Amino acid sequence: MNEEEPITPPRRPFAPVLLRISLATFAVLLILLAAGGWWGFKRHVADVHSGTDAVARLLANQTARSFEATDLALLRLVDVASVVDWSDPLSTQSVESEVVSLRFRLPFISRVFVLGPQGAVRASTLGDSARSIDASHRDYFKAMRDGSTDLFVSSRVQSLADGEPVVILARRIGRPDGSFGGVAVISFLTNDLKQFFSGLSVRYASVMVIIGPDGKLLVREPEPEEEVDDPVEQPLLTAMSISRSEGQSWGQIETETRYWSYRRAGTFPVTVAVGASLEAMRTAWLGYVTPYAGFVLSALAALGTLMYVAYRHAGLEDAYRRRLAETNTELERRVGERTSDLEGLNTRLRGALEERDVLLREIHHRVKNNMQVIASLLSIQSNSVNPELRPYFHDNMQRIRAMARIHESLYASDNLSQVDFGAYLASLCGDLKHSFGAGDRVEVDIAGPHLSFPIDTATPLGLLLSEVISNSLKHGYHGDARGRIRIDIERTEGATTFQVHDDGAGIPPDLDLATERSMGLRLIRILAQQLGATYAYERPEGSGTLFRLTLPRTAGN
Template identity: 25%
Template sequence: MALGLRLSLLILLASLPVFLIQLVHDIELRKNREDAILSTAETLASLVAARNDRIVEGSRLLLIAASYLQSIRDKNAEQCNVRLREITEQVPELTAMAVLSPTGERWCVSLAGTGGLNLADREYFQATIRSGTMQTSNFIVGRQTGEGSIVFTYPIRGPTGDIESVVFLAYRTSVLSRMLNEPTLPAGAVVALLGRDGVVAARWPDPANWVGKNLSSSDVIVRAINDRRGKQRGVADWAGPGEYAFAFAPVNPPTNLTVVLGLPLTATLQEVESIFWREVAWTTLIFSLAAALAMIGAHLMVGRPIRQLSASVDALAQGDFRSGQSVSVRGSKELNFLAVHFKDMAKTLEQRQSQLVEAVKHKELLIKEVNHRVKNSLQLVASLFGLQRANIKDPEARLQFDEAGRRINTVAQIHQRLYQDENVDQVSFDRYLEEFCRELNSAMGGAGKISIVCETAPCHLPTDQVIPAALMINELITNAFKYSYPGERDGTIRVGCRPERDILIISVADDGIRLSEDFDPASSKGLGMRMITALAKQLRASLEVVQNPTGKSFVIKVPLRKESK
């Protein structure tokens, strides 16, 4: 990081506490305003729920009073119809009243010509019969009136305590919608009264377009129905565009009604947001100007001398130690002091590099000489095996001497490659295989008989891995010559290698006779296959036998170390 930039950062870090204090203050101000709006929404929702509590209580008292009408007690349908009609005319909020038998049949109604309808399947009626208490319905539309309403039911018990009748009234939801805005709600507010099923029973504003709609897919409504009381921020299409502060409160039992009220946050917080971002902008501008002044000062007083020193460092990185020793800096006493020590360092590095270059050259020369001598010694041993073989009469013993000689020659070729290559730590394994296959073609193959084809991609192996890998390939090719082509058969042996991610894949395939289906290299009794298995374990490599339509393939997967990738 540039020194000028560091100075700027120091100034910014020194100013950071002030910036953070201002930022935290602004965030708290915004948060407090949000909390205040949520609390207001919660208070308003509770007030609306309380007003609806009074409606529920008034309906309960009206039902109780109706239950004591003599015409209802006497089950005089004609007089009962007249009395209920009088009540609904006096209470315009009601769309209908009725009295039902315990089996759900209406025997007394306020609407002419609507008797006899059975309501036994209604959930609110069944709940009244089960509980013996007052119950309310979700939003419904009357069959005769076509108006939206909420039904209240109350049981009438006889002398024995059994339910003899159920008195019923339907309350207009249009009235409920108007009452939601009494007293007048804040601008932009929305309030809805919902049943347990999520259907809007009353809403303000715009009740005509929303009453009767099911909002149970809204996350806000789901939480309101389940929790009955609470508050949250959120977005809801049914409330309007932007974010709202929602609060919900229950209308007291026995109802399943919930009040959901929303106050617009987006518009309300606009002024707070404007103040917040204006203060952030001013604070950022002041700190940016301070940082810019620091960078200009650093450029004039520190940057130029540092660049002079940096140019010498770059030259030193490229190996130009002379430039590093001639560095000259015009600047402060501290920078001149640094330049003097830099010159001394450059001189010392030049001396050390010269020593290291000589040491590396000497090491490589020694390693190549060792590999050359090892190769000569192995070839001498192979020649001695050849001389000894000439005196052996037993064909099997002569064959064993031949195989041992080939193994020794394989190792000798690796050492020859090591002192011929420039890199003494690794071997170009693909080039080695190509030479190895050419020599085997000359030594073991013959025109019109068995040929060896080498298919390789560029790859390298460390010296401690290349000898076991080469011996495995030698054994697999030898086995192919010995066992895959009986009776002077012609054929082709294919040798390949290719790197793939973190492994080197080596393959030896022939088109001779196939192996038995249960062949297992690890269980083989032959010396060659035992050697192959042991060498694979030494390399931590996997050995796989693949039966081809003609012949078979041996696939060796050698894990590559980083230096050989």
């Protein structure tokens, strides 16, 4: 009788599974390649935008400095010319010397003129050769003769002396009796601004233009290779006009061919714009990304080869499976031995964790007590200081109590890593009402979802909201005034928003919160920066004050 051969179970077909895995891997990698290319393009565009914005800012500052220096020179001429006796040759010669001196001190000045009330040249850098020039028909002379006292900035014009294209800056000369005494005129050369822009080595075929108050072109660098009727794109002029009407001094716009960033040159009525070519930007991005795309495609080809080799060697799986079964048996034996050891270790760790929780509760309790002692000491000390200093002691006591409330919430909670912020905020508002003697005069309503934060977020957030609510109680309700403070909390996927709205006296109209240097507002700014949050004070219609804080959601909160 022949011995029967052992029957082995049929091997599960692995090749189709491997093929599906290979195709899925290729699809995922191609999707990642496309997503990476798109992300890289958006990053590239963002870098171009930020670079163009920075160049526009630099050029606007440079233009403002040049115009400011020219305007100071004009004011100097106006001061000298308004009191000079033009019938006196020595006085006239002193004005001529001042004109020549200004020309050599400021390299971007082409010509300097002092015109009389009839438009004739009284003094200039051209000397006697300019005496025959009559400027009475010029727009700047007409504007000054009609009573304008502002700085006049012309569009690009031809110089009366040599026909060179210049920008005219002019100011009115007033006589001691207030009558019209003429015009001080400076022809402003734009070559320095062009050279400054060229020296920045801006990429992507960038163009710089300077637009005057009438929307006309003052400067363009580089100049167009062919003469065109409209050297400035109309959408750019429209965007500038809208920004001016809305009181904004800067902005950005993307036209069909360029991304433009524009800024006003300080307080002067001219706008500097820098435009980056979209076509040059796309070409540069393609040149940057092509080598990486080639590398990724080569990697995909290599991966395909490896997958083919793996497919051919799928028959080795059975042998590995048997060895794996033997290994698993041995591992299970060892795991059983280790499991009993780990159970004893886990028991000891649980005991250690319980001991740690007890210690943490004690620490938070003692920190809270110590802060209460500090607040009490400050309260006692405030009774013996100058009454004008007592509000500062009071404010600091409120800040210390706000931090103490955090530790009180932690040691009273089952979760030592998170602060129940809703309960904390309610108790904080009660403390502040009692501290400011609001009592039943001011009601505080809190609406929003349940929130909890770690202590490193809850502490600065609690201090910040304490400052805001204290400001409402302190400055919004004087005497026996009654009212309501509403705190609305809204949580979205990306952020948590706190709104504190009171119906009190409101922010004084002459108070500029952006420049106010009080301790409370500085503390709010510092705490908002520490939290990575943004905030704003608003003056709603009617009365009261609205404070909005937007806190981004992170792994910690």
